[in-house]
Amino acid sequence: MDCLFCSIIKGDIPSKKAYEDELCYAFYDIAPQAAVHILVIPKLHISSADEINAQNSVYVSHIFECIPKIAKEAGITNGYRVITNCGSDACQSVKHLHFHVLGGEQLSEKMA
Numbered sequence: 001m002d003c004l005f006c007s008i009i010k011g012d013i014p015s016k017k018a019y020e021d022e023l024c025y026a027f028y029d030i031a032p033q034a035a036v037h038i039l040v041i042p043k044l045h046i047s048s049a050d051e052i053n054a055q056n057s058v059y060v061s062h063i064f065e066c067i068p069k070i071a072k073e074a075g076i077t078n079g080y081r082v083i084t085n086c087g088s089d090a091c092q093s094v095k096h097l098h099f100h101v102l103g104g105e106q107l108s109e110k111m112a
Contacts, residue, residue, distance in 0.1 A: 005041050005096035019070045023062045026070050026101075034081075035104030036074050040067060046097040049086040060097075067101055076103035 007013045008027065015027035018038045029037040042059035046052060052060055064082075071080045080103030085092040 003045060003096050004094050005039075005098060006045055009041070009043055018074055019066065021066070023059050024066055026066070029100070033100070034102040034107060036071075036076050036080075036102070038070060038074060038101040039098045040070060040101060041096060041098045047095050048092060048097055049084055051097070063099060067099070071101055071103060074101075074104070076101075079103060081107055 004013065008015045009025050017025070017027050019026035019040075022043070024040055024042055026038050026040040029039050040063050042056070042063060044056055044059050046056055046059065067082060080101055083100040083102065084098065
């Protein structure tokens with residue numbers, strides 16, 4: 001499998017780590033869309049939200065337990081947005097489930 005995010009998890013591609021534990025890895029986006037833009041990914045390769053199931057959902061629930069800690073450690077104090085894209089129409093560019101955590105400033109009410 002040739003997956004960009006799997007290569008980042010393995011350390012084959014450098015990233016600026018924000019958080020890591022046995023189930024997930026978080027790193028700063030290289031093209032930030034907000035003052036703070038962190039990607040949080042499961043260490044298990046899950047292609048998209050469409051692939052979440054009873055066997056792998058523990059990774060997703062764990063990520064959502066970690067996101068508040070990740071946001072706080074990154075200095076986000078007044079709220080944040082969590083986004084995942086699923087499929088080509090949603091512009092999912094990397095076929096590895098990931099959650100964008102955006103904050104550190106007043107975000108637009110518009111999603112685009």
